[in-house]
Amino acid sequence: MEKSAEKTKKKIDISPRAKEMPASPIRKTEPYAIEAMKRGIMVYGLNVGQPDIETPHVFFDAVRNFPNKVVAYQRSQGDSDYLAALVGYYKGCGYNVTEKDIIVTTGGSEAIIFAMQAVASVGDEIIVFEPFYTNYNGYAVMCGVKLVPVTSKAEDGYHLPPKADILAKITSRTRAILVCTPNNPTGTVLKRSEMKMLAEIALEKNLFLISDEVYREFVYEGEHTGVLEFPEIADRAILLDSVSKRYSLCGARIGCVVSKNADVIGVCIRFGQARLCSPTLEQYGTTALTKLPKSYFDEIHAEYKRRRDVTVDALQKMDGVLCRKPSGAFYIMAKLPIRDTDEFAQWMLTDFQMHKETVRVAPGAGFYATPGLGKDEIRLAYVLEVPRLKRAMEVLEAGIKEYRGKHA
Amino acid sequence: MEKSAEKTKKKIDISPRAKEMPASPIRKTEPYAIEAMKRGIMVYGLNVGQPDIETPHVFFDAVRNFPNKVVAYQRSQGDSDYLAALVGYYKGCGYNVTEKDIIVTTGGSEAIIFAMQAVASVGDEIIVFEPFYTNYNGYAVMCGVKLVPVTSKAEDGYHLPPKADILAKITSRTRAILVCTPNNPTGTVLKRSEMKMLAEIALEKNLFLISDEVYREFVYEGEHTGVLEFPEIADRAILLDSVSKRYSLCGARIGCVVSKNADVIGVCIRFGQARLCSPTLEQYGTTALTKLPKSYFDEIHAEYKRRRDVTVDALQKMDGVLCRKPSGAFYIMAKLPIRDTDEFAQWMLTDFQMHKETVRVAPGAGFYATPGLGKDEIRLAYVLEVPRLKRAMEVLEAGIKEYRGKHA
Numbered sequence: 072m073e074k075s076a077e078k079t080k081k082k083i084d085i086s087p088r089a090k091e092m093p094a095s096p097i098r099k100t101e102p103y104a105i106e107a108m109k110r111g112i113m114v115y116g117l118n119v120g121q122p123d124i125e126t127p128h129v130f131f132d133a134v135r136n137f138p139n140k141v142v143a144y145q146r147s148q149g150d151s152d153y154l155a156a157l158v159g160y161y162k163g164c165g166y167n168v169t170e171k172d173i174i175v176t177t178g179g180s181e182a183i184i185f186a187m188q189a190v191a192s193v194g195d196e197i198i199v200f201e202p203f204y205t206n207y208n209g210y211a212v213m214c215g216v217k218l219v220p221v222t223s224k225a226e227d228g229y230h231l232p233p234k235a236d237i238l239a240k241i242t243s244r245t246r247a248i249l250v251c252t253p254n255n256p257t258g259t260v261l262k263r264s265e266m267k268m269l270a271e272i273a274l275e276k277n278l279f280l281i282s283d284e285v286y287r288e289f290v291y292e293g294e295h296t297g298v299l300e301f302p303e304i305a306d307r308a309i310l311l312d313s314v315s316k317r318y319s320l321c322g323a324r325i326g327c328v329v330s331k332n333a334d335v336i337g338v339c340i341r342f343g344q345a346r347l348c349s350p351t352l353e354q355y356g357t358t359a360l361t362k363l364p365k366s367y368f369d370e371i372h373a374e375y376k377r378r379r380d381v382t383v384d385a386l387q388k389m390d391g392v393l394c395r396k397p398s399g400a401f402y403i404m405a406k407l408p409i410r411d412t413d414e415f416a417q418w419m420l421t422d423f424q425m426h427k428e429t430v431r432v433a434p435g436a437g438f439y440a441t442p443g444l445g446k447d448e449i450r451l452a453y454v455l456e457v458p459r460l461k462r463a464m465e466v467l468e469a470g471i472k473e474y475r476g477k478h479a
Numbered sequence: 480m481e482k483s484a485e486k487t488k489k490k491i492d493i494s495p496r497a498k499e500m501p502a503s504p505i506r507k508t509e510p511y512a513i514e515a516m517k518r519g520i521m522v523y524g525l526n527v528g529q530p531d532i533e534t535p536h537v538f539f540d541a542v543r544n545f546p547n548k549v550v551a552y553q554r555s556q557g558d559s560d561y562l563a564a565l566v567g568y569y570k571g572c573g574y575n576v577t578e579k580d581i582i583v584t585t586g587g588s589e590a591i592i593f594a595m596q597a598v599a600s601v602g603d604e605i606i607v608f609e610p611f612y613t614n615y616n617g618y619a620v621m622c623g624v625k626l627v628p629v630t631s632k633a634e635d636g637y638h639l640p641p642k643a644d645i646l647a648k649i650t651s652r653t654r655a656i657l658v659c660t661p662n663n664p665t666g667t668v669l670k671r672s673e674m675k676m677l678a679e680i681a682l683e684k685n686l687f688l689i690s691d692e693v694y695r696e697f698v699y700e701g702e703h704t705g706v707l708e709f710p711e712i713a714d715r716a717i718l719l720d721s722v723s724k725r726y727s728l729c730g731a732r733i734g735c736v737v738s739k740n741a742d743v744i745g746v747c748i749r750f751g752q753a754r755l756c757s758p759t760l761e762q763y764g765t766t767a768l769t770k771l772p773k774s775y776f777d778e779i780h781a782e783y784k785r786r787r788d789v790t791v792d793a794l795q796k797m798d799g800v801l802c803r804k805p806s807g808a809f810y811i812m813a814k815l816p817i818r819d820t821d822e823f824a825q826w827m828l829t830d831f832q833m834h835k836e837t838v839r840v841a842p843g844a845g846f847y848a849t850p851g852l853g854k855d856e857i858r859l860a861y862v863l864e865v866p867r868l869k870r871a872m873e874v875l876e877a878g879i880k881e882y883r884g885k886h887a
Contacts (some may be wrong), residue, residue: 081685083715085742086654088600095752098555125548134760135543140533142730147506177585177732180754192496193623195603209753215601215623246494307491322550322759324585324732334493344503345617346588350758351730352542466644 083110092212096413096437097450106432107368110178112424115463116434118416120255120401120452124319124371134352142351147343149175149327150354156361157327163365164287166299172331174339177349179285179313179326179416180206183249183412185339186309186328190279191246192332197281198240198248200231202404202445204255204283219245220440227405228395229257231265237272247279247309248272253286253295256438256450258397263296270301270308279335280304285313285326286400288368291376293398305331317368318360323353332438365434375401375436378453378460385464389471403451404435407471412436412449415474423470430467488510504613504798504821504845511828512839520832523871526824526839528663528809528860532727532779541767550759555737555751557583558762564769565735571773574707580739582747585757587693587721587734592618593747594655594717594736598687599624603653605689610812610846610853612691622767627653628848633814636803637665639673647681655687655717656680661694661703664846664858665812666787666805668752671704678709678716687743688712693721693734694808696776698785701806711738724809725776726768731761783809786861786868790825793872793880794859797879811859812843815879820844820857823882832880838875 097119106112148154154170161168176182183206191197193215197209199219211218219240223229231237237248248269252261266282273280282298298308313326328339343349381398382403391408409415412434418427435448453460505527514523556562562578569576584590591614599605601623607615609628619626627648631637639645645656656677658750660669674690681688690706721734736747751757790811791802791804799816817823827837843856861868 079815083685083687083740085597085740085746086600086603089746090740090754092596092746092749095555098752101554119552121549121552123549126550130550131545137539141529141531142534142538142728144527144529144729146509148501174637178755184754188500188621189493189497190492195494206753206755209749213596213622213750213753262537274488277491279491320550321552321755324756324758332491332493334497338493338497338500341500341502341617344506345614345621346592347586347614348730348732350592350732350761352761353758477628 072333082420088212090216093208093437095209097433100416100420100431103417107420107429108471111427113428114420115428115430115455115459115466116191117451117453117455117463118431120316120454121321122316122319122401122454123456124374126319127360127363127367129359129363130318130320130356134356137352137355145348145351145354147348148340149173149349149426150351150358153354153358156358160361161329166297168299168329170330171333172336173327174336174343175330175349175354176326177330177346178324179283179311179315180210182208182311182313182326182328183283184210184214184310185342186281187211187216189335189338190218190281194244195246196242198237198245199440200250201440202229202256202448204251205437207249208437208440218440219442222441222444223257225393225395225404229259229404231268232262232269235412241276245276245278247281249281249283251283253289255286255400256402256419258400258402260290260293260399261296262293266296266298267301268294270304273304273307279307279309281309283309283311285311285316288317288372289375289401290399291372291379292458299329307332309335314357314360320360323357324350325353325357327412370432375453377457378455381457381460382451382453382464385461385468389468392471401453403453404438404448405451406448408475409447409448409471413446416449418474419470425466425469428462428466430463430470432467496620501616501845504843508824508828508839511825512557515828519835522828522837523836523838523863523874525859525861525871526841527861528724529729530724530727530809530862531864532782535768535771535775536725537767537771538726538728538764540743542764545760545763553756553759553762554757556748557581557757557873558759558766559622561762561766564766568769569737572705574705576707576737576739579741580744581735581737582744582751583757584734585723585754586720586732587691587723588614588618590719590721590734590736591615591691592622593750594689594719595619595622596750597653597743597746598689602652603654606645606648606653606656607848608658609848610637610664610843610856612659613845614850615657616845623780625652626848630849630852631665633801633803633812637662637667637812639669639676642676642680649684653684653686655689657689657691659691659830661807663694663698663808664810665810666810668698668701668807669704670701674704674706675709678712681712681715687717689717691719693719693724696725696780697783697809698754698807699780699787703807703884707737715740717743722765723770726765728768730763731765732758733761733765736849785865786863789865789868790859790861790872793869793876796878800879809861811861812856813859813862814856816883817855817879819854821854824857826882827878833874833877833880836870836874838871838878840875
């Protein structure tokens, strides 16, 4: 290329949509964590919901015995055997769904994206309860959908705000309410009366009710209420699911959308045809997992309950730290005596260590849509064994203390 | 629910965006194919680019020896070992890229979606050459992007139209040109001079040049020219890739985006963080594949060339069928003496059989954006062994003849 052309060459820029795309608060500290590890520091990763529980060996056994010589495209709707297995799994949950009500997705992530696009056009609005799973923000940017937050408060245990507060946010562009129970990031398990209220609003305002229930099995007090338990909204209920947490299988990228609304599943299949299929080998392996006995979850359940108790006890003893004991999932939102947890989370990786150890946390602001909220909060995922969790809490406490001393 | 409420209940509808979402012409005949198979009919699947070549055993060996006990999330950018292996693979292609120029995606599909969203906001335009890979239509609907087609003609061997025709379609909303070489669905391998022309336009009009090169290894005459071979557009060149065809690994869902534009890779990583990661186990297995010797492709290459020749020879002998011998990929667009190939493709599955056999083809209209074009064309994927391909061509010929007799 000639010099003159080089001089006149315009700078090319990514799209405004792309610039709007947020980095995940759960993952954006990765470069600092990698650098810390390079310096020989042990990083307790409480930022991400990556369980350390072993993936059940039946999954590996199945994958090892994959019978085909070609890893071919699977059906866009999902492996027929896996769809049949899912019908059985949901039957065990008390849900009467058939294969035509389900599409297998590439993780719960794709399930959310498909559901958003199915119900909302560009510029449409979806009601969410903040704090919410931070990646909803990213999916909304990708889909051109506006998330309208209704704030749930720590002092109410992050339970839903009164009906009037929700109704006040509904406009002519509102297409759906998106709820998550058991909740990520708060761990709150919604009561039947709360889900019932949402079902009523969905009927009154003619909205879809999209429910992210990937933590269904992780309830320590009370019980899970699913969106499919309200037959009066069968035409507008959309269940989002994933095996990532259920079977400690985050890297498999296998989720699903379930709905009795044939148009919803129909368009999700068309979205699915465009991306061809979800991973073939992983669907094969996951099919074997659906035959695990319920007792598998009993053990997991007891283990996470111990982890929760250890984490909450430690947090509640820390000076200036506020948190409540959540009833489900494996997350805790905690309020720290720190003004900017974004800065703190980075500092823990770049500047802090205690005997060559530190803790990686997810700063809270990214879990809110309302500017300014959550800046003094963090989300912790209690996904390590009890002794390591206990140690991580000691290191975190020391970190908070040192940070406050330096940033008073 | 009370009866009165039931009566007043409004019908809930999917979004206008969702209604716009097209079914894939490659996959939409699936229900008819399944029904045909249930009736005991053997269906030759020439509709989809699903190679019958065995996935190399090194992939299965690696997956069987996956060393971890948890199938955990992988990094959003991709497995570090796999990124390093990709750098080596591209070095072999003559491309000097580093790990920071690459993000691993969940198939080539996600690579296209990420690239579209990175360069275009809702309502922006991307130039494509029709016929084009039909799923671009679906991704465009999902991303709210408008595809602006420039028609390439069968009589020109589907090579690019003159520069003036392309310039004429560029508006203030145009953000990129999306090209595919070797081409799906035409098999055309673009000449260096054609890619050079696109690079010039990208510079003159300040556009991105997005190049889908997943069939790089499948060139039977001439040679492949990649978008990364033009240093003057390094800031605006985006390579889309996938291992699906290269290693007969369609079901693994492993692709990537490669660009020297750090903002492009940066936002793709943010998109990637939202969807967490691409499949862990499959990335591990695919890393092993990048060590395959070049001789692996030599054999594959010779096999596909034989298949192409058999298919083209058979098509050219059929009464009223027009097609040219393409130089790459494993697809052929053929013009049939039939007015509506959508109807024909369905009829082949619902009404036709020859000795209990039939052929599944992809109707052509879905590969065009201009209404009315491609209605008398089909796309064939020559992905079966030679004897089966020969037989499939006999069955197709008989089908065309019978259909014409009935729909004259």
